[in-house]
Amino acid sequence: MTEFGGVPFSTEDAVLDSRRTDRSGSAVEGRPEAVLLPRDAADVAKALRWATSTGTPIVPRGAGTSLTGASTAGTGTVVLDLSGMNRIVSLSAADATAVVEPGVITADLDRAAATVGLRYAPDPASHEISTIGGNIATNAGGLRCAKYGVTRDSVLGLSVILADGTRIETGTGTFKGVAGYDLTGLFVGSEGTLGVVVSATVRLRPIPAGLTTIAASFADAAAACTALAGVPGQPVIAELLDAAALRAVDAYLGTSLAARGSALLIVQASTVDSPGVLSALRPTAVSLEVSSDGDALLHARRSALPAIEQLGRPLIEDIAVPRSRLPEAITAIADIAARWQIPICTLAHAADGNLHPIIVDDPSRPAAAASAADEIFALALKLGGTITGEHGVGTLKREWLTRELDPANLTLQRGLKNLFDPQGILNPGKVL
Amino acid sequence: MTEFGGVPFSTEDAVLDSRRTDRSGSAVEGRPEAVLLPRDAADVAKALRWATSTGTPIVPRGAGTSLTGASTAGTGTVVLDLSGMNRIVSLSAADATAVVEPGVITADLDRAAATVGLRYAPDPASHEISTIGGNIATNAGGLRCAKYGVTRDSVLGLSVILADGTRIETGTGTFKGVAGYDLTGLFVGSEGTLGVVVSATVRLRPIPAGLTTIAASFADAAAACTALAGVPGQPVIAELLDAAALRAVDAYLGTSLAARGSALLIVQASTVDSPGVLSALRPTAVSLEVSSDGDALLHARRSALPAIEQLGRPLIEDIAVPRSRLPEAITAIADIAARWQIPICTLAHAADGNLHPIIVDDPSRPAAAASAADEIFALALKLGGTITGEHGVGTLKREWLTRELDPANLTLQRGLKNLFDPQGILNPGKVL
8 A cells, every 4th residue: 555545744853743742732743754744634544544544553643632532643653734724614504504624723714604694603712723623522511501502503414424434424404303322422623532523414503693791800719609500591601710820811911800809700691681691690700790891801710810821821621510619619729729839720611610720830840730630530439420522532641531431431431442443553552 | 049049030921911002002022031129229230130141032112102102122032120119209399309210200209399399391291101210211291391391301310220130329319410521411312221220319390370271263273372372481281182183172072262263372371471372372363262271272272182082093193393384294295194094193293393293004005104103203304303292202203213314414313322231131113
């Protein structure tokens, strides 16, 4: 067989080096042997047939924005870089669906949908740089999940190339369908370990009319969560920033949010619900701003990550807990930060109970960040939650996956991997 | 081992006869040997350990409201009747979740949630008689799916007894989670062929404030669909009844809906969206009613099935098509009815492109109904849709499943079945 199945590739040093790691900053040993640059599904099939015939481990990659090492590629592996397959194949306003290649940038799809009055709802913080394929691989979330759910809830069907190069179609182009077992859902969140998505049919949503955004400061996170619990209806967005995050934002933007209160809650709601939201937040808020311009009030939230990056290398963690345990989680995370004497800024998709404790790494004390992260994962499980709400497992949480899942579940997980990829060539060492 | 693993059981004639079929009216040969009546998860585990050790086929059953023969049980099988496991184990307003046993009646859960201002969103037409376990088995839908999605979108985690009696926990109690492959989604819609659900953690939703319901008659279904396409926002409900359905309702309720127009569209929307809904429907509607009492206007829709039952035994079909193909589907179904000279009344969850063509069986010409059904499934596939939107495959659509799914997909489906149930004792002959 032709080298790499005849698929375009690069073995240039710069290309190989750029594909060895991802946004997690973690790396495995060495670097990939080559980076394949498929142009279409046929190229992906050729690459996988070649990989199967040679037993070569393949690391599928979108934009490399994984925060868990899911796209890291080391010695002996070949990267399948899908970022060049970035066409929006079709977009139907009448059906409220789009068919996209995996390399499409998420925000680009959202903008294309907006031209016909629709939105692609999932909006991970990385949406301007991450790809739909990567979002599918991790079942990515975002701010709007409060209302619209995660990536899984917007994916109707997939075209997938299996490990041996066979192409299968899953799901349908319809909003509902229960013809056979849910293979679509199985591929979503599987981090490229079960097959390679070459096309996705996604659901688009109407852009809601007349949203009101309210930013309210509270004495502490517990007060903010209590107030949020009294909010009527389903907020579109409900974001919480803790004191450490607010201090970082203040230093970056020149604001004085931390002085107002130790927690900032930003809620976006429909105009029907917003009077009730105001009534719920006002009694205990120490300050409150209302705007029909959501972007202005969300600016602090969207600036949080660059703000924290000023403090050092951020390790972006991702746990979820039952909503009622959110205050307890935020307090416990602050305790962990104090105990390990390491900054941890916490952002939360509060309506979903999904927290991003962002640990600022101290290179002089590498054990501190790792220990703090371990305590955060243990906390999530103790509170009845999960070690990952929307970022996935990758390499960094594999150990913890075995603590979250019971042995019989893990046995089935390994059985699934073996069923789809008996040779173990698809993103080996990730998830399981 | 003790007979049936020591689980309470019945072998009374009346009990066996009552569990041999389901609401599809179809049956397999003979009747079950026994009906097991587990009281809890431990009983289910005992039953499955016994079944594995004896190689006995087990037919899990809720309320027996399957419309596809998924609960039919014949000679040599033992029915595992879960309707007695009907406790709402917990319901948390703060977390907006509930933990329920599989035998809980769907509407009972919704009413329990309503006492704390929440709803369990999925509302199949059978919600007053069907169980959560059965809803999970078929990934049931309903009227409110337009806004809230199907059962899968409300199930966060499951406790499942596997074929060999092992208990596993899937998913989490949180709204988001991507720790490992999505086993929860795999069990939802699997019709009892992969494992037996003994507990489900479900998501509850806020009850939306201030809904407006609009019932509009149109000259034909195409005009109704065109008008619906112009509706802003996300309707909570959008139901369509065709001319044949309206005639049946008129005969049953003494109304004169069919005289107004050949299609009735009932849209429920938020007060923000309702002015826009009115603007979209009014120009082409031949009559229009607006009410804040949704139940009154939905009465015609909810009466449709009993109305059609007056005409004869209804075969309730269930296809879904891309939304834009809905008018074409309705017209083609009317043509099929005319060609086979058999009444077909069509109800549609119009916002989802999900149609229920209800064929009124003519016992003197059994081939007519079957042929019409076949043409309807072929139509669904021709229009880019699916042979089942929310009722599942059961025994009645197995043949058609092999036409909808490509061979590689089917191979994986069979591999999944074999992985979870290597002896093939779980609801054999269903789905695959």
